[in-house]
Amino acid sequence: MFMNSNMNIENTLAALATSPTEKHRFHLFGKTLSAQIAIPYHNQKVTEYYRQACGANYPSISALADKEIEFAHFGLILAFEEQTVIPVCDEERHLEENLRQAVQQFGPVFIRNGIVDNLGEDFLQKNMFPGLSFHVDRGSHMENQISLFTRDPRDPDQAKPRLTSTLFMSRRATCYQAALEGKDVEDFQRCSNVFLFDDNSVEGKLGEVVLEQSWRAAEGVGEIGIIDNKAVFHASYHRGERGYAIGTRYLF
Numbered sequence: 001m002f003m004n005s006n007m008n009i010e011n012t013l014a015a016l017a018t019s020p021t022e023k024h025r026f027h028l029f030g031k032t033l034s035a036q037i038a039i040p041y042h043n044q045k046v047t048e049y050y051r052q053a054c055g056a057n058y059p060s061i062s063a064l065a066d067k068e069i070e071f072a073h074f075g076l077i078l079a080f081e082e083q084t085v086i087p088v089c090d091e092e093r094h095l096e097e098n099l100r101q102a103v104q105q106f107g108p109v110f111i112r113n114g115i116v117d118n119l120g121e122d123f124l125q126k127n128m129f130p131g132l133s134f135h136v137d138r139g140s141h142m143e144n145q146i147s148l149f150t151r152d153p154r155d156p157d158q159a160k161p162r163l164t165s166t167l168f169m170s171r172r173a174t175c176y177q178a179a180l181e182g183k184d185v186e187d188f189q190r191c192s193n194v195f196l197f198d199d200n201s202v203e204g205k206l207g208e209v210v211l212e213q214s215w216r217a218a219e220g221v222g223e224i225g226i227i228d229n230k231a232v233f234h235a236s237y238h239r240g241e242r243g244y245a246i247g248t249r250y251l252f
């Protein structure tokens with residue numbers, strides 16, 4: 001159901017927090033869009049899932065994981081009605097303020113039907129990792145902790161939907177999963193990279209403790225993803241097929 005309103009980002013974020021299963025319509029950057037939470041009640045789902053999965057080990061595991069940032073609801077999908085140039089950052093590459101609020105409150109932010117402009121190619125990378133290596137893109141000593149992922153429909157390589165998706169986990173859920181699999185949680189936090197799940201076992205976790213961004217909007221539709229590496233881990237998910245590399249830039 002559509003919540004019909006004429007709201008700015010602040011009251012839209014507040015409305016999403018109180019009714020996270022509704023789709024909300026508002027205006028941003030002069031255009032109309034809808035906003036929807038990807039995984040409502042994520043934090044509660046993480047707690048319930050790992051309490052059950054970890055069994056008797058839950059108290060010691062939760063002592064590690066519960067030090068991390070919590071997201072009551074995880075992932076925000078902003079879908080513009082028409083293709084919109086998104087002013088993602090200023091000239092010093094600081095993330096735009098409305099988007100920063102969204103990233104702080106809900107973790108990963110995905111923009112559908114959006115393109116970036118005038119960012120140049122000089123700090124553009126094209127990245128793809130082997131399967132299910134959950135990692136952060138920036139070391140903790142770096143100041144530009146924001147990753148900006150783009151599927152740019154004007155790039156011939158990226159015009160079509162992408163076969164490889166990207167998986168996102170909150171740092172808290174990543175801690176739980178690493179501990180559940182018997183990984184050294186202190187070690188993975190130091191190197192900020194850990195192989196988790198396998199292709200079969202991750203399927204049942206999608207939309208619960210793991211968020212999937214599929215990059216499969218129609219041909220010619222631009223897609224953007226934004227995360228803060230301090231709070232969110234991500235991995236490429238190939239499902240047996242490898243798509244093209246996604247564009248990556250780092251913002252402050």
Ligand SMILES: [Fe+2]
Binds near residue numbers: 136
């Ligand atoms: Fe990455």
